[in-house]
Structures are given as structure tokens and as C-alpha cells.
Amino acid sequence: MIIGIGSDLIDVSRFEKVMARYEQRFIKRCFTDIEIEKAERRRAGGTHIDTYAKRFAAKEAASKALGTGFSQGVFMKDIGVVNSSNGAPTLAFTGGALKRLQDITPAGHNMNIHLTLTDEPPLGFAQVVIEAYKS
Numbered sequence: 001m002i003i004g005i006g007s008d009l010i011d012v013s014r015f016e017k018v019m020a021r022y023e024q025r026f027i028k029r030c031f032t033d034i035e036i037e038k039a040e041r042r043r044a045g046g047t048h049i050d051t052y053a054k055r056f057a058a059k060e061a062a063s064k065a066l067g068t069g070f071s072q073g074v075f076m077k078d079i080g081v082v083n084s085s086n087g088a089p090t091l092a093f094t095g096g097a098l099k100r101l102q103d104i105t106p107a108g109h110n111m112n113i114h115l116t117l118t119d120e121p122p123l124g125f126a127q128v129v130i131e132a133y134k135s
Helices: 012-030 033-041 048-066 095-104
Strands: 002-011 079-083 089-093 109-120 123-134
Touching: 002 012, 002 048, 012 048, 012 123, 033 048, 033 079, 048 079, 048 089, 048 095, 048 109, 048 123, 089 095, 089 109
Parallel strands: none
Antiparallel strands: 002 123, 079 089, 109 123
């Protein structure tokens, strides 16, 4: 069963302006070490801004799927975009986001998080579906 759905559309050119002004402080406040490592590997190719922007959109979409936004103890760094063994993006929750996920998980169910990221410059898009299933 679907527990939550969230989506976010981001204007990468606007995001780039924020990064130009507050880059290091913004990165440290919003992104996990894994996300930073992945984005910084792409800096030489000039695609690090796109990488950060889509991950930012994924965090926004995930907070909507959790039903809290960034409130009730859910913070940006509690939601991290990671890649599965086959390279597909997915999400890892910690802190308040993990607690919220546990709170909305029906008894006797496991959760599956679906994440899709795409872009059509200058826009990036993320969609998150939280699914509960019986084990």
C-alpha cells in the first residue's frame, strides 16, 4: 500500500545562485557526506550543481512523502540520497526522518522507498513514493 507520495521541481539556475553565494555553508547544512562525495567527484566535469540540485529536490519530495515537510524533527541531513547496488537512486533516513518513517509504518509491514530523479535543464525533478508491504 502507498503510505506517502511527494514530488519537487527545482530551477537549477536559481539553485546555482544560492550555491554561488553560500556554497560551503549550504552544503554542510543540507547534504550528507555520501551526497557531498558524489557531487564533488562531478565538480571537474561541471555537473556538481546539477547533482546537488536534484538531491535537494529529492529531500523536499521525501519530506512531503513523510507528511511533515521539514518540521516535527525532520531535517535535511536526515534524508540522504544513496545509490543501490545496481546504481539506482534511493533514500536513506536517519534521525527524525527515520523516526517519522517508523511511526507511519503499519504494524507487520516493511517499507520500500521509491525515488526517481530527472532533469530537463534548467529544471530538475524528484518523486518519492513510500510503500508499505507485508513481509
